[in-house]
Amino acid sequence: xxxxxxxxxxxxxxxxxxxxxxxxxxxxxxxxxxxxxxxxxxxxxxxxxxxxxxxxxxxxxxxxxxxxxxxxxxxxxxxxxxxxxxxxxxxxxxxxxxxxxxxxxxxxxxxxxxxxxxxxxxxxxxxxxxxxxxxxxxxxxxxxxxxxxxxxxxxxxxxxxxxxxxxxxxxxxxxxxxxxxxxxxxxxxxxxxxxxxxxxxxxxxxxxxxxxxxxxxxxxxxxxxxxxxxxxxxxxxxxxxxxxxxxxxxxxxxx
Amino acid sequence: xxxxxxxxxxxxxxxxxxxxxxxxxxxxxxxxxxxxxxxxxxxxxxxxxxxxxxxxxxxxxxxxxxxxxxxxxxxxxxxxxxxxxxxxxxxxxxxxxxxxxxxxxxxxxxxxxxxxxxxxxxxxxxxxxxxxxxxxxxxxxxxxxxxxxxxxxxxxxxxxxxxxxxxxxxxxxxxxxxxxxxxxxxxxxxxxxxxxxxxxxxxxxxxxxxxxxxxxxxxxxxxxxxxxxxxxxxxxxxxxxxxxxxxxxxxxxxxxxxxxxxxxxxxxxxxxxxxxxxxxxxxxxxxxxxxxxxxxxxxxxxxxxxxxxxxxxxxxxxxxx
Numbered sequence: 001x002x003x004x005x006x007x008x009x010x011x012x013x014x015x016x017x018x019x020x021x022x023x024x025x026x027x028x029x030x031x032x033x034x035x036x037x038x039x040x041x042x043x044x045x046x047x048x049x050x051x052x053x054x055x056x057x058x059x060x061x062x063x064x065x066x067x068x069x070x071x072x073x074x075x076x077x078x079x080x081x082x083x084x085x086x087x088x089x090x091x092x093x094x095x096x097x098x099x100x101x102x103x104x105x106x107x108x109x110x111x112x113x114x115x116x117x118x119x120x121x122x123x124x125x126x127x128x129x130x131x132x133x134x135x136x137x138x139x140x141x142x143x144x145x146x147x148x149x150x151x152x153x154x155x156x157x158x159x160x161x162x163x164x165x166x167x168x169x170x171x172x173x174x175x176x177x178x179x180x181x182x183x184x185x186x187x188x189x190x191x192x193x194x195x196x197x198x199x200x201x202x203x204x205x206x207x208x209x210x211x212x213x214x215x216x217x218x219x220x221x222x223x224x225x226x227x228x229x230x231x232x233x234x235x236x237x238x239x240x241x242x243x244x245x246x247x248x249x250x251x252x253x254x255x
Numbered sequence: 256x257x258x259x260x261x262x263x264x265x266x267x268x269x270x271x272x273x274x275x276x277x278x279x280x281x282x283x284x285x286x287x288x289x290x291x292x293x294x295x296x297x298x299x300x301x302x303x304x305x306x307x308x309x310x311x312x313x314x315x316x317x318x319x320x321x322x323x324x325x326x327x328x329x330x331x332x333x334x335x336x337x338x339x340x341x342x343x344x345x346x347x348x349x350x351x352x353x354x355x356x357x358x359x360x361x362x363x364x365x366x367x368x369x370x371x372x373x374x375x376x377x378x379x380x381x382x383x384x385x386x387x388x389x390x391x392x393x394x395x396x397x398x399x400x401x402x403x404x405x406x407x408x409x410x411x412x413x414x415x416x417x418x419x420x421x422x423x424x425x426x427x428x429x430x431x432x433x434x435x436x437x438x439x440x441x442x443x444x445x446x447x448x449x450x451x452x453x454x455x456x457x458x459x460x461x462x463x464x465x466x467x468x469x470x471x472x473x474x475x476x477x478x479x480x481x482x483x484x485x486x487x488x489x490x491x492x493x494x495x496x497x498x499x500x501x502x503x504x505x506x507x508x509x510x511x512x513x514x515x516x517x518x519x520x521x522x523x524x525x526x527x528x529x530x531x532x533x534x535x536x537x538x539x540x541x542x543x544x545x546x547x548x549x550x551x552x553x554x555x556x557x558x559x560x561x562x563x564x565x566x567x568x569x570x571x572x573x574x575x576x
Contacts, residue, residue, distance in 0.1 A: 013524075016547050017387045026391070095357070096366065118353075123386055125369050130357035139439035140325065142354045159509055160445055161350050163502075167443040179509075181496030214366025218381055218394045223552050229541075231557045239558045240568035243540065244576070246556055251538040253460070253517040254484075254573075 001055040001149065001172075003046040004106050006116040006132065007039035007074060009067040013121060019220045025092060026220070035070040038117025042178040044185050045147055046115050047078045053149055056080045058109065062101040064091045068201060075196035076188035082199070087206035094215040095127035102128070103135035105204045113154065114175040118143050125215075126177075133175035140175040141168050145182050257283050258341040258402075259290045259309070260332065262349055265321075266299035268292075271347035271407070273414030276307045278407045279345045280418055282374050286342070289313060291335055291429070293328065295321030301426050308418035312426045313339065319433045324440040325355040327433055332359055334431040341402045343380075348406035350508075360404045366397040367404035370527070372411040384408075388526050389549040409508075410531055453487065453503045460486035460517040463506055463533070464494055467522015467543060467562055471499045477521055480566050483573045489513070491529045507532035521562050525550030542566070 011017065011031040018027045035043075046057045059074040061067045062085040071082040085101045106114070114136070119126035126142075133140035145165065146157035155169045159179055188196075232242040247254045259279045261272035279288045287310040292301040295318045305312045315331050332355075336344065346352045348370050360367035372392070373383035379396060382405055386393045397403040455461060462481040468474060474494075481488045488504060495505040506513055507529040518536035523529060525541070525548055533539070534553055541554035542562050551557045558565055 011387070013388065014545075016545070017391055019391070026387070094366075096361070099361070121388060124388070126353050127357040127367060127369060130354070131361040134358045134361040140354075140358070141440065143350055159350070161508065162512070163447055163510060164445045165448060166445040169441040169443075170439050181492065212398065214360075214397060214399050215368055215395050216398055218396050220386075221392050221394070223385070223389065223392050223549065225552050227539075227553055227555060229551050229554045229557045231551075231559065233559075236560060236564040236568040237572070239560065239565060240572040243556055243558060243569065244572045247517070247538070247540070251517070251555065253538050 001049070001053050001112040002058065002110060003049060003055065003113045003115060004058045004060055004109060004111050005039070005043045005046045005074070005079065006060050006102055006114065006129065007043060007070055008036040008061060008117075008120050009033045009063055009070040010036045010120055010122040013037075023219045024217045028091070033066060033069065035073055036117055036120050038119060038178060038180050040117075040185055041180050041182050042115040042117050043074055043077060043079065044183045045178055046113075047186070048183060049113070049147065049149060055112070058083060058106075060102055060106055061085070062090050062098045062105070064088045071201050072196055073188065075199045076192040077186060078192060080199065082201040083204060084201055085204045085206055090206065094213040095123075095125045095131055096214045097211050099128045099131035099135055100211045101206055102132050104207055107136065112172050113149070114138065114173070116175075116177055118177040118179055129175060129177040136175065138173055138175045139170040140177070141170065142177045143179050144176045145179050147176060256286055256339065256341045257288045257343045257345065258336070258339055259288060260344060260346045261290055261292050261300065261304055262347055262351060263292060263294050263297050263300035266297055268300040268303050269347060269349065270414055271349060271409045272304065273307070273417050274409065274412040275345050275347050275407050276304070276309065277412040277414060277417040278371075278374060280308065282343060282345070282376050282380055284376055289339065289341070291315065291332070291339075293320055293331060305423040305426055306419050307424065308420040309424045312424050313429045314426060315429050315431055317431065317433050319435055319438065322442045323351060324438050324442060325358055326438045326440060328355045329358045329362060330433055330437065331431045333362060335429045336363070336402060338429060344402050344404045346404070346406045348408050352406050356404060356406055363402075364399070365402060365404060366399055367406070368395055368397060369406045370408050371405050372408045385527055388524065389530070390547065408527070410534065448502065455487055455489055455504070455506060455511045455513045458487040458513065458515050460484050461489050461506070461513055461515045461536070462486045462519045462521065463489040463491065463523060464500075464521045465491040465523030465529070466493050468494065469522075471497070473563070474499055476563070476566050480519070480521075480570055483570050484517070484519070486517070486519070491523050491526070520550050520554070521566065523550050524548045525553065
């Protein structure tokens with residue numbers, strides 16, 4: 001089977017974003033980047049399915065030139081080839097545009113399955129995969145925790161709210177958005193890194209004119225505190241002492 | 256006109272539906288707000304929602320809408336929206352909405368703002384939503400033709416602040432035509448993985464650990480603090496994904512929702528998926544090395560520093576008394 005995995009390059013989780021001079025973007029020059037974590041689980045799931053059923057794993061991204069680093073990483077982990085819709089404008093557009101660009105890039109690939117993470121760690125819109133399914137005319141399931149490929153269909157375990165789950169079956173080809181924690185991630189081996197150098201990254205130009213974004217950032221801000229937080233400072237033992245006193249005398253949650 | 260798409264399950268209204276009514280009333284100004292209830296025989300939910308100060312409740316009732324599938328929901332709401340012609344469609348940001356709303360908006364080529372936590376009403380309203388794991392708040396505008404779609408984060412608005420009507424709103428039926436053979440997804444019965452042996456929702460005190468605990472062997476430290484406080488041990492999702500604690504101890508949107516008197520968050524950054532499960536706690540203590548971690552926005556007491564130094568000091572202090 002042929003499986004496409006759509007991945008996004010995002011700033012590392014540890015990075016504290018700083019707002020740039022336009023107040024609509026962040027200072028990317030301060031950031032280091034990594035593969036979006038839920039997308040890494042989607043890639044792992046695709047690699048496991050290939051081990052079980054054979055076939056090919058194609059990784060795709062729609063992003064600026066820097067995003068080719070996560071494709072290289074995916075190839076090193078075992079993906080067979082990559083597609084990069086490359087355009088600098090893709091670093092600041094919405095899911096509507098990204099999904100359209102990905103759809104154009106993979107439409108002719110004769111895919112059996114398209115996987116992606118359930119949402120991105122940066123914008124977190126949780127829309128790209130679902131819109132992509134609609135653009136490709138595929139059935140989909142979101143927040144998937146298990147994937148069983150059958151003859152011409154797929155049976156997936158969807159996570160519902162509050163600890164509930166549900167199996168859903170649908171015909172192939174289909175699109176699934178994968179939840180973090182579905183599997184154990186593998187990391188690239190030295191052999192994988194060397195092999196990745198010989199693998200193809202096909203560059204695709206963003207169709208012009210590209211679709212206009214539907215959601216535009218007007219301004220960015222740091223969140224306003226909803227509570228007055230009392231910070232306890234000093235050495236660890238001083239802070240601990242201060243906290244215990246507050247919990248007893250003020251919050252009255254300790255006897 | 257603004258439409259609220261309520262969520263219901265077998266006639267029982269999802270509590271977030273009232274929160275979306277409150278958000279819609281804030282957005283509406285002088286415009287009317289209508290509600291849509293969708294499902295197989297959702298009369299009971301429609302009747303509850305008719306108590307809200309809405310112009311009308313529109314019921315989409317078809318046996319093909321139970322169990323939920325994205326194909327049936329998208330087809331039904333597509334037809335209802337064509338008939339009602341709203342300027343905005345507001346939905347609760349539930350797992351179900353996340354499954355069908357992007358399809359619906361994309362089919363109509365319309366914009367969807369997800370996970371909205373605030374609204375600036377006006378002729379060209381804007382919407383506030385968290386980005387970068389809640390470290391920033393983005394104010395966004397929706398471009399292009401209406402209707403514009405907006406999903407409201409659970410807990411961002413208070414359901415009890417939604418205005419109630421002096422009389423019950425009229426309940427109409429929206430007739431839609433659905434084709435059973437066009438529904439590609441075949442869902443089975445929902446189930447729970449294991450009987451929840453630990454009921455965290457009843458706990459008076461909780462000590463919860465997040466990524467900051469770094470390694471499985473450090474869980475014991477949190478366990479000691481929990482024991483000293485007489486608290487239950489809980490965790491954010493990554494800890495349970497790693498298998499360091501069982502899934503039944505997970506707090507957040509995919510785990511349990513808790514409201515203890517005391518919640519001590521150790522090395523938890525405060526991603527929204529966790530916060531929705533614990534922000535009802537009466538007193539929240541956050542210990543984190545990152546002073547900018549979003550958990551400090553909801554904490555009553557905070558300590559910035561190395562939890563491996565602070566937690567032993569805290570245990571020692573508690574043991575003194």
